[in-house]
Amino acid sequence: MQSENVTTLETYLAERKALIDGALEEFLPGAGDGPEIIHQALRYSLFAGGKRLRPILCMAAAEATGGRGEDFLSCACALEMIHTYSLIHDDLPSMDNDDYRRGMATSHRVFGEGIAILAGDALLTEAFHLLSRAESTRDDNTEKRFRVINLIARAAGAAGMVGGQVMDLQGEGKTAALETIEDTHRRKTGAMLTVSVVSGAILAGATAAQIAALSSYGQDIGLAFQIADDILNVTGDSALMGKGTGSDISKGKTTFPAMLGMEASRRRLTELVGGAASHLAGFDHRAEPLRQIAGYIMERNR
C-alpha cells in the first residue's frame, strides 16, 4: 500500500504542478508591460524547477474543506511568487551568497544584483496584484480574499518570513539555542507554509475549527520540512538538493542534526509528521492529499 500511495501522490503532485505552471504563465504580467529584462528575470526564477509545494497545499486545503482547488489558482500562484521572491533575495551575496539553486545559476549570477533585487521586489508586488484581482465569477468572495491578503502579508512580513531571514542572517556563525532555531524556521518557512493551507481553507469557506486544525497541520509540516531539509543537507546527494551537500555546515548555520544529533532529529521529524496527521483526524477522504504530503516530507528523506 505504501508504494501505491507514493505513486498516486507522485501523479497528483505532477498534475498539480502542471496546472500551477500553466496558471503562473497566464498570471504573470505581460511581456509588453515594462522592460523586457525584468520579465525574463521573473520567469527565469519562477520556472527554475520548484516543486510548487505552497500552491499545492493551498489547493489541497481548499479541497479538504469542500472547495474546488482550481477555483483558487490565483491565490495559489501568488503564494509561489512570494516564495520565489524570497529565494532570489536569500541567494544574494549580502545574504546567503549562493551561486546555484536547484542546479541553476541564481538570479544575481545571471542578471546582476540590481536586477535580481528588483525581480524579487516585482514578484512580491505582483503577488498582491494577483491576490486583489477582481474575479467576476465569484463576486461574493471579496471579504474572504481581503482576509487572505492580510494573513499572507503578515506571514511574509517582519513577524514572519522576513523576520526569519533576519534571524538567520544574524545567527550565521553563531551557535543558537534550539528554541531560537525553531523560532527562526517557524518564521522563515513555517509561516508561509501555514498560511498556504489556511488561505485555501478560508477561500473554500471552511469553518473556524477546520481553519484552526489546518493551521496546526501547517505549523507541524513547516518545521518537519525544515528538519528534513537539514538532514538531507548532511546525508543527501547534492544532485537532489541542487547544491553541495554540507553547505549549511560550511556557512556556519546551526542545523537540527548539528544541534540534536541525527537520531534525535529523525525522531523529532517523525513526531511532527505524526502530529500533522493527527490534526487531520476530523477530516474525511478529501484530506488524503494533505495526509500523504505530510508522509512525503519524511519519505524524500529516506
Next chain:
Amino acid sequence: MQSENVTTLETYLAERKALIDGALEEFLPGAGDGPEIIHQALRYSLFAGGKRLRPILCMAAAEATGGRGEDFLSCACALEMIHTYSLIHDDLPSMDNDDYRRGMATSHRVFGEGIAILAGDALLTEAFHLLSRAESTRDDNTEKRFRVINLIARAAGAAGMVGGQVMDLQGEGKTAALETIEDTHRRKTGAMLTVSVVSGAILAGATAAQIAALSSYGQDIGLAFQIADDILNVTGDSALMGKGTGSDISKGKTTFPAMLGMEASRRRLTELVGGAASHLAGFDHRAEPLRQIAGYIMERNR
C-alpha cells in the same frame, strides 16, 4: 496673495506630516513582533525626514471628493511605506550606490546590505498588511479597499515603479531619447504619485469622472515633480537636496535639463503644473490643497 497661500500651504503640509508621522508610528509592526534590528531599520528610514507627499496627496484627494482625509490614514501610510522601501532599495550599492539621503547615511551604510534589503522587503509587505486591515468602523468599505490594493500593486510593480527603476538602472551612462526618459519617470515616480490621489478618491467614494480627472492631475504633477527635481539637482543647494548637487550628472543619468536645456525644462514644468491645475477645474474649494501642492512643486524650485 501668493506668499499668503504659501504660508497657509506650509502650515497645512506641516500639520498633515505630523498626523501621518503619528499614524505611521501606530501602524508599524510592534517591536516585539520579530527581531529588534528589523524594526530599527524600518523606523530609521521611515522617520528620516520625508515630506510625506504621497500620503498628503491621498488624503487631499479624499477631501477634494467629499471625504475626510483622516479616515484614510491607513492607505496614506501604506503609500509612504512603499515609497520608503523603494528609496532603501534604490540607494543600494548595486543600484544607485548612494551613501546619503536627506543628509543621513542610507540604510545599507548603517545596517549593512542584507538588513537594508530585508527592511525594504518588510516595508513593502507591511504596506499590503496595512491596506488589508479589517476596519470594523467602516465595514462597507472592503470592495473599495480591494480595488485600491490592486491599483497600488500595479503602480508599484513591473509595469510601474519597479519597471521604472529597471529602466533607470539600464539607462545609466547611456543617452536616452526624451520619450524613454519620460516613460521611465512616469513609471518610477509618476505611477505611485498618481495612485496616491486615485486611492484617496476611490476610498472617499468619488465618481468615475472625478477619479479620471485626479488621475490626470497625478500624472502631470508626477512628471513635474521629476523635472523640478532634475532642475534642483543642477541649480539647487546640496543642503536642501541632502545629496551633492550635480550627482545625477556624475552618475551619467540623463536629466531633463541635460536633454532639453534649462529654459525648455522650466517651460515644460510650467506647462505640466498648469495642466495639473486645469484637471481640477471641475472641483470646488475643497481641492484647494491639491491646487496649491501643484504650485508648490514649482515654487520649491525658485
